[in-house]
Structure formats: C-alpha cells, structure tokens
Amino acid sequence: MIRKDCDLMVSCYGAARQSAYDIAILPWGATEPHNLHLPYLTDCILSHAVAVDAAARAFERSGVRAMVLPWVAMGSQNPGQRDLPFCIHARYETQKAILTDIVASLRCQGLRRLVIVNGHGGNCFKNMIRDLAVDFPDFLIASSEWFTVCRAADFFDDPGDHADELETSVMMHYRPELVDLAEAGDGAWKPFAASSLRAKTAWIPRDWQRVSTDTGIGNPARATAEKGARFAAAVVERYAVLLDELVRGPIYEE
Numbered sequence: 001m002i003r004k005d006c007d008l009m010v011s012c013y014g015a016a017r018q019s020a021y022d023i024a025i026l027p028w029g030a031t032e033p034h035n036l037h038l039p040y041l042t043d044c045i046l047s048h049a050v051a052v053d054a055a056a057r058a059f060e061r062s063g064v065r066a067m068v069l070p071w072v073a074m075g076s077q078n079p080g081q082r083d084l085p086f087c088i089h090a091r092y093e094t095q096k097a098i099l100t101d102i103v104a105s106l107r108c109q110g111l112r113r114l115v116i117v118n119g120h121g122g123n124c125f126k127n128m129i130r131d132l133a134v135d136f137p138d139f140l141i142a143s144s145e146w147f148t149v150c151r152a153a154d155f156f157d158d159p160g161d162h163a164d165e166l167e168t169s170v171m172m173h174y175r176p177e178l179v180d181l182a183e184a185g186d187g188a189w190k191p192f193a194a195s196s197l198r199a200k201t202a203w204i205p206r207d208w209q210r211v212s213t214d215t216g217i218g219n220p221a222r223a224t225a226e227k228g229a230r231f232a233a234a235v236v237e238r239y240a241v242l243l244d245e246l247v248r249g250p251i252y253e254e
Contacts, residue, residue, distance in 0.1 A: 006055035007068050009048070016067065022247040023113035024106055025051045025068045026099075030075020030120035031088040035163035035216030037184035038171055040086060044071040046167065047119030049174040050146045050232060054117075054239035062244040066115075072098055075120040080208035084215065096128045103132055107139050113246055116143040117239070121161060142246060149238045155231040160187055160218010166231065168220035173228030181223065185214025 004015040027050075029043030039045065048071045055066040074090030082089040099116075106114060116125055125143040132141060152159035152166050159166045164187060172179050189212045192198050208215065245251070 003052055003056060006059070006066060007052045009068070009070050011067075019065055021065050021067045021111065023064065023066045023115065023243055024111055025055055025066050025243075026102060026114060026116045027051045027068065027071040028075075028116055028118050028120070028123060028125075029071055029073055030077070030122065031073045031086065032075060032077060032081055032120075033084055033087060033215040034167065035185050035187060035214050035220060037180055037182075037220065038163050038168060039178050041071075041073060042163070042167060042171060043075065043119035044073050045175060045178075046170055047071060047117045047146055050170075050235055050239070051117045053232065053236040054243065057236050057240040058243040061240045062248070064243050064247045066243055069102070074098060076122040076124070078122060078205040078208050080206075080210060081215075083209065092128075095123070095125075096131070099125070099128055100132060100135075103136055103139055103141065107136055112139050114139070114141045115239075115243065115246065116141065118143060118145045119147070121145070121147075140246065140251075142242070144239075144242075146235055146239075149235045150231060152231075155227055155234070157222045158219055160189075160216070162212075162218065163187060163216040163220060164218025165220050165223045165227070166218075168223035169225065169228030170232055171228070172223060172225040173232055176225060181220065184220050185216055186221070187214065187216030187219045188212070189217040 002010050004011040027047035029047050031040050034042040051068045055068050058064040058066055074094060077087060077089040081087050129141045129143060147166060156165045196202060
C-alpha cells in the first residue's frame with residue numbers, strides 16, 4: 001500500500017505540506033550480503049517497512065503524525081565483511097555526518113523529534129546522539145533496533161542474528177518476491193574459541209569470513225511469512241506506543 005501521508009520514499013510536496021508532522025522516523029540499514037537468499041539491502045528494506053507500518057499505526061492509534069524518511073544504506077561492517085563483493089563499510093565519522101545533516105535540516109523545518117529505526121546490528125548511534133544533544137539541546141533523538149523490540153524466541157523456532165529465521169520471515173511477509181529459500185545456505189557459524197569472549201567479558205568484532213561461510217548466522221530454513229507477520233505486528237505496536245509517548249509525553253517523571 002502506498003502511504004504518501006507517512007512515507008517520504010513515495011510522497012510528494014503536495015501531500016506532505018497538507019499536514020503538520022509531530023516526529024520523523026529514520027530507517028537505517030546497511031549494504032551487505034545476507035546469506036545467499038536475501039537482498040543486500042535487507043536491513044534497509046525491513047527497517048523502512050516496519051517504520052512505515054509504525055507511523056500508520058501511531059496515527060490510527062493516537063493521532064500522532066510521523067513521516068518516515070528515506071532509508072540510509074551506510075552501515076558499519078565487521079572485519080571480513082568489507083572484503084566481500086559490494087559490501088560497503090561506513091565509518092563512524094561518515095554516519096555521524098549524515099545524522100548531523102538530517103537533524104540540522106529537520107530542526108530548521110521546526111521538527112524536534114526523531115526516532116532511528118536501526119536494522120543493522122553493526123550500527124551504534126549512542127555516542128552520536130550524545131554529541132548531537134550538545135549541539136542541538138532542544139532536539140530529541142531516540143534509537144532502537146527493530147529486531148530486538150520483541151523477544152525473538154517468542155515468535156521463532158530457531159532465531160540467529162543475521163539472515164536467519166527472523167529476518168527471512170519478516171522479508172517473506174513484506175517482500176516475498178525477494179526471497180527464495182531454496183537458494184539459502186544453512187547459516188552455520190563458529191563462535192569464538194576464547195571463553196572470555198563467548199562469556200562477553202570483553203567484546204571484539206567478529207571476523208565474518210572466519211565465523212560464517214555463507215554470511216548467515218542462523219538457519220533460515222524454518223522461516224515463514226506467517227511468523228514474520230506476527231512478529232512485525234508486535235514490533236509495530238510497540239513503536240506506535242513509543243511514538244505517542246515521545247510526542248505526547250511526559251518523558252520524565254515529575
């Protein structure tokens with residue numbers, strides 16, 4: 001369904017100027033392989049689809065009007081990923097510059113609220129948002145990862161964390177024509193040998209080509225569109241509540 005009222009990817013000035021918007025939503029993904037069966041832009045496509053549904057649901061639920069901005073495809077990649085064909089790595093400085101320009105533009109137009117719907121686990125916006133809070137103290141930026149909003153184990157039989165049953169199911173719900181499970185690898189992966197790293201005593205980025213042969217982490221074989229629809233609906237409802245609370249407030253207890 002085309003949503004010119006809340007999706008800037010398909011909207012036009014004639015539609016957008018008819019309403020006063022309360023908040024903007026920024027889908028942020030990456031350009032990277034997703035096993036052998038999902039598009040390079042999976043993280044962008046899914047974060048955008050969830051964001052549009054959330055914007056529509058927020059207006060339906062509480063009258064909050066949100067506009068979903070075009071997705072950002074510049075993601076931060078692990079070692080071993082950038083070596084793969086057409087996998088694009090964006091530095092922290094690049095991502096921060098993009099976010100800064102978006103915030104400055106929105107603020108100039110009178111908006112003061114932005115929610116980042118992140119679809120890529122390698123992206124981290126916390127320090128950027130702290131810096132921008134200094135530069136734009138009257139502008140609120142919230143960041144979230146759509147795939148962690150609800151507990152994956154409550155919806156899926158064998159969730160992983162990249163091109164797995166979760167991502168594949170949600171893609172089958174939103175864009176089934178882009179998924180062919182017959183092409184998928186099994187998403188087998190190797191954990192760290194060091195017990196301290198497995199226990200998360202410390203963190204280092206995984207070398208993707210040493211932990212996965214098909215770039216997937218988690219088997220997508222049990223993915224279905226029905227599972228994806230249920231998960232997406234639950235996530236969208238959570239986002240609709242978030243948008244209402246960020247716009248209507250209060251955010252802090254008195």
